[in-house]
Amino acid sequence: xxxxxxxxxxxxxxxxxxxxxxxxxxxxxxxxxxxxxxxxxxxxxxxxxxxxxxxxxxxxxxxxxxxxxxxxxxxxxxxxxxxxxxxxxxxxxxxxxxxxxxxxxxxxxxxxxxxxxxxxxxxxxxxxxxxxxxxxxxxxxxxxxxxxxxxxxxxxxxxxxxxxxxxxxxxxxxxxxxxxxxxxxxxxxxxxxxxxxxxxxxxxxxxxxxxxxxxxxxxxxxxxxxxxxxxxxxxxxxxxxxxxxxxxxxxxxxxxxxxxxxxxxxxxxxxxxxxxxxxxxxxxxxxxxxxxxxxx
Amino acid sequence: xxxxxxxxxxxxxxxxxxxxxxxxxxxxxxxxxxxxxxxxxxxxxxxxxxxxxxxxxxxxxxxxxxxxxxxxxxxxxxxxxxxxxxxxxxxxxxxxxxxxxxxxxxxxxxxxxxxxxxxxxxxxxxxxxxxxxxxxxxxxxxxxxxxxxxxxxxxxxxxxxxxxxxxxxxxxxxxxxxxxxxxxxxxxxxxxxxxxxxxxxxxxxxxxxxxxxxxxxxxxxxxxxxxxxxxxxxxxxxxxxxxxxxxxxxxxxxxxxxxxxxxxxxxx
Numbered sequence: 001x002x003x004x005x006x007x008x009x010x011x012x013x014x015x016x017x018x019x020x021x022x023x024x025x026x027x028x029x030x031x032x033x034x035x036x037x038x039x040x041x042x043x044x045x046x047x048x049x050x051x052x053x054x055x056x057x058x059x060x061x062x063x064x065x066x067x068x069x070x071x072x073x074x075x076x077x078x079x080x081x082x083x084x085x086x087x088x089x090x091x092x093x094x095x096x097x098x099x100x101x102x103x104x105x106x107x108x109x110x111x112x113x114x115x116x117x118x119x120x121x122x123x124x125x126x127x128x129x130x131x132x133x134x135x136x137x138x139x140x141x142x143x144x145x146x147x148x149x150x151x152x153x154x155x156x157x158x159x160x161x162x163x164x165x166x167x168x169x170x171x172x173x174x175x176x177x178x179x180x181x182x183x184x185x186x187x188x189x190x191x192x193x194x195x196x197x198x199x200x201x202x203x204x205x206x207x208x209x210x211x212x213x214x215x216x217x218x219x220x221x222x223x224x225x226x227x228x229x230x231x232x233x234x235x236x237x238x239x240x241x242x243x244x245x246x247x248x249x250x251x252x253x254x255x256x257x258x259x260x261x262x263x264x265x266x267x268x269x270x271x272x273x274x275x276x277x278x279x280x281x282x283x284x285x286x287x288x289x290x291x292x293x294x295x296x
Numbered sequence: 297x298x299x300x301x302x303x304x305x306x307x308x309x310x311x312x313x314x315x316x317x318x319x320x321x322x323x324x325x326x327x328x329x330x331x332x333x334x335x336x337x338x339x340x341x342x343x344x345x346x347x348x349x350x351x352x353x354x355x356x357x358x359x360x361x362x363x364x365x366x367x368x369x370x371x372x373x374x375x376x377x378x379x380x381x382x383x384x385x386x387x388x389x390x391x392x393x394x395x396x397x398x399x400x401x402x403x404x405x406x407x408x409x410x411x412x413x414x415x416x417x418x419x420x421x422x423x424x425x426x427x428x429x430x431x432x433x434x435x436x437x438x439x440x441x442x443x444x445x446x447x448x449x450x451x452x453x454x455x456x457x458x459x460x461x462x463x464x465x466x467x468x469x470x471x472x473x474x475x476x477x478x479x480x481x482x483x484x485x486x487x488x489x490x491x492x493x494x495x496x497x498x499x500x501x502x503x504x505x506x507x508x509x510x511x512x513x514x515x516x517x518x519x520x521x522x523x524x525x526x527x528x529x530x531x532x533x534x535x536x537x538x539x540x541x542x543x544x545x546x547x548x549x550x551x552x553x554x555x556x557x558x559x560x561x562x563x564x
Binding site (some may be wrong): 045048049050051052069070071073074076078080082083084085086087088089093096097098099100101102103140 | 298299300301303304307308311395396399400401403404405406407408409410411559561562563564
């Protein structure tokens with residue numbers, strides 16, 4: 001279990017973390033979402049015991065992350081945001097080093113993961129591509145079967161196939177009752193995995209919500225339609241559909257009623273292209289931020 | 297100290313260590329090979345003796361070229377070896393902590409259940425081992441050279457051992473303060489700059505104090521004033537107390553490094 005209480009750390013440039021509060025239960029995947037520089041990695045540094053909180057506390061399984069970090073780390077798997085392995089080592093040397101430092105006895109899970117992610121462990125680390133390094137980082141984070149797993153932007157660099165594999169792995173671990181925290185700046189990266197998503201910006205949590213509610217809230221509910229003929233747009237303007245925007249032969253329609261009604265109306269025209277735009281992260285922030293901090 | 301980390305570090309450090317060790321071994325060994333030629337050349341000795349006293353002192357060439365202990369002290373211990381050890385001690389100290397912090401790989405080491413103090417102590421052990429191995433190779437290089445190329449008559453084993461011991465301990469202290477910088481700074485460049493800066497400052501102070509009588513009080517501000525292969529080889533050097541002081545200073549610096557590193561915020 002991860003507990004973060006009133007965690008505050010102000011840096012000299014006024015950035016940092018301010019009264020961050022959250023809790024991740026066993027068997028839960030917690031998505032930590034925010035733009036670059038929002039404070040995600042700073043929070044994670046506190047959880048790993050790399051920095052001392054100014055105020056408040058971070059705890060994992062009841063132990064303080066700063067003063068009792070050694071008690072936590074035996075049961076912790078971690079992927080850093082910037083993956084930098086020890087230089088001059090091969091992948092297998094590195095994994096041996098981590099197993100040795102953790103005192104892991106069995107190599108069973110490690111071999112299973114190597115096979116699963118299809119990694120050639122004889123390769124020297126400096127010759128590895130970004131994707132390979134990512135795989136190595138994943139193996140090193142999961143191979144000792146830790147209870148708590150902290151992942152700082154873990155899937156950048158993986159191809160879609162491996163990304164799928166990784167998402168499956170996370171779900172399996174979750175079923176085993178692991179406590180998992182994943183940070184990302186892309187919502188879709190967390191969409192498939194997280195149960196709860198916390199959004200952070202400028203060092204403050206602005207929303208913590210379960211992913212289904214958030215997804216519903218986020219559905220933008222607009223259609224972008226491109227017509228064959230530009231006149232159709234004009235005739236659409238005269239209808240009672242809510243046209244939020246139009247340009248040339250394109251129109252943006254707000255979904256303010258039963259979907260069937262809109263389609264019935266649209267079916268009269270020749271349509272070239274139909275699109276339901278995906279919500280971008282900025283839009284979410286706009287949504288949760290507009291009212292609060294208009295003039296940042 | 298953590299054995300798995302120690303082994304891995306020694307393995308990845310081994311190439312550099314072997315290069316340094318073999319170089320110093322071969323250099324000193326081959327240098328001794330040239331000794332018989334110089335020992336017989338009275339002219340060269342006269343040229344050296346003709347140099348001003350202060351220059352002789354500053355560059356450590358007051359000895360007698362016809363003695364093999366002096367010969368090694370003048371031509372290796374007091375010149376090239378000093379620079380080789382400076383480079384080795386500082387670069388290794390920086391590589392073992394500061395580089396890992398700067399490049400982020402320290403994050404991995406510290407995400408394991410091995411504590412910060414244990415990690416730092418292990419890295420310090422790697423540094424000490426490396427320094428010891430380089431010095432051991434030098435020691436054997438010189439000794440084997442003497443066995444192979446000279447008639448051993450002028451060679452004093454005990455003085456040669458003392459000289460090597462003091463040199464190693466002085467560089468243990470230099471390693472230790474470089475290691476302290478390595479533990480304190482986030483940036484590799486900064487740690488390296490501080491270590492080289494201070495060491496070169498010490499070296500210059502030592503040189504200046506020897507060149508001019510008026511400023512010879514500068515010798516109290518530099519560790520290199522303890523670096524006197526000549527004096528050791530002439531037997532008027534308090535080896536025991538100096539080695540004790542140097543060892544204690546080194547140990548204190550290493551303990552300080554670990555305890556400061558433990559309290560630090562790390563931007564990993």
